[in-house]
Amino acid sequence: MTTPATITVTAEIRRFDPSQDGEPRYQRFEVEGLANMSVLDVVRSIYENQAGDLAYQFACRIGRCGTCAMRVNGRPVLACQERCKEEMRIEPLTPFPVLRDLVVDRTEIESRLAALELAPKRDAQHPGKPEPIGADLAAKLCNMDSCLLCMVCVSACPAVDERPFDGPAFMLKLRHMAEHPADRGDRLGQALDHGMLECFNCDVCTQMCPADLSPAQAIRDFRKELVFGGVSKR
Amino acid sequence: MSGAATLPRNTTRQAEGALHGDIARLLHRFTGTVIVLFVLVHVIAQAVLHVPAFGMTKAAAPWLPVLQSQHWMHAALYFSIVFHTLYGLKLLASELGMRIEYRSALWVIVAISALVGLREVLRYAGI
Numbered sequence: 461m462t463t464p465a466t467i468t469v470t471a472e473i474r475r476f477d478p479s480q481d482g483e484p485r486y487q488r489f490e491v492e493g494l495a496n497m498s499v500l501d502v503v504r505s506i507y508e509n510q511a512g513d514l515a516y517q518f519a520c521r522i523g524r525c526g527t528c529a530m531r532v533n534g535r536p537v538l539a540c541q542e543r544c545k546e547e548m549r550i551e552p553l554t555p556f557p558v559l560r561d562l563v564v565d566r567t568e569i570e571s572r573l574a575a576l577e578l579a580p581k582r583d584a585q586h587p588g589k590p591e592p593i594g595a596d597l598a599a600k601l602c603n604m605d606s607c608l609l610c611m612v613c614v615s616a617c618p619a620v621d622e623r624p625f626d627g628p629a630f631m632l633k634l635r636h637m638a639e640h641p642a643d644r645g646d647r648l649g650q651a652l653d654h655g656m657l658e659c660f661n662c663d664v665c666t667q668m669c670p671a672d673l674s675p676a677q678a679i680r681d682f683r684k685e686l687v688f689g690g691v692s693k694r
Numbered sequence: 695m696s697g698a699a700t701l702p703r704n705t706t707r708q709a710e711g712a713l714h715g716d717i718a719r720l721l722h723r724f725t726g727t728v729i730v731l732f733v734l735v736h737v738i739a740q741a742v743l744h745v746p747a748f749g750m751t752k753a754a755a756p757w758l759p760v761l762q763s764q765h766w767m768h769a770a771l772y773f774s775i776v777f778h779t780l781y782g783l784k785l786l787a788s789e790l791g792m793r794i795e796y797r798s799a800l801w802v803i804v805a806i807s808a809l810v811g812l813r814e815v816l817r818y819a820g821i
Binding site: 496498532533534535536537538541542543545548616618660661662663664665666667668670676680683684687688 | 705706707708709710713714715716718719785788789790791796
């Protein structure tokens, strides 16, 4: 039997408790463990053995819930999926307000999602039985619906930093509805209202998405629809 | 079976490596700035060199004509023009519905632009 490779990780974690601290500070920790530890393993080890007051959050640990998103060396990642490095600077997800340490306030995210009304807006009552849908479209909708809403793409997006743009995740959600055969809402109009034209089309969101989705393609589809018009759903 | 049973961990390494989108976006801005700056400097330099009223300035800046024919400057300019044009066209095409893979598109455009820039260097070298 071979001994698994081990690693000593030096993690610098941004600590900030608004009720006590005037300014954020960075605290260094050393963690020894298997070389294939995830960033979340490191954070959990620090919480369990060195800093019991460290605030962070996670749920599924398999990259399906999007709860553990944080910035590692300046890049937004899912902590449960990202392989640890010898030197890591771990920070909360930007540009969201920090509640404490690595926990961000998602109130605004949730309120924006609620405001977008991301359920099919029907112009007639539901028939009360399953509605037929093409296999390809169903697969596409399922794929788009696998967005974790982890906000990694929003944190990585340079346009969110510079311009009045809600972010790629919201555009993907709107596109999901725009593609839905039962939806009659003006999703293109909503996308425009939420800054769709501010996107640089740089595909950083596509590269960073932990669910392998392409919010940038959703935005491009909206832009194409803006120029050529959408496909009739009737 | 031999060796320790290890789970195939589905780890990512997103915090490492280049962000293609950032490279493309920054290069696009940088090359655009180079083109605008060159046009500005070029107009001023041509005025200084050819308008008699700027004769005094011309005499005080004998390096100006030399600066205009530097091979590295032409190489940078040609690289910038080609990159900015091709990347701009790529953005347009993708937004009008063409599916273009962003990683390969970036490196192909960089390679074409670098070849054109290199051609300028070689041209000055008489090759």
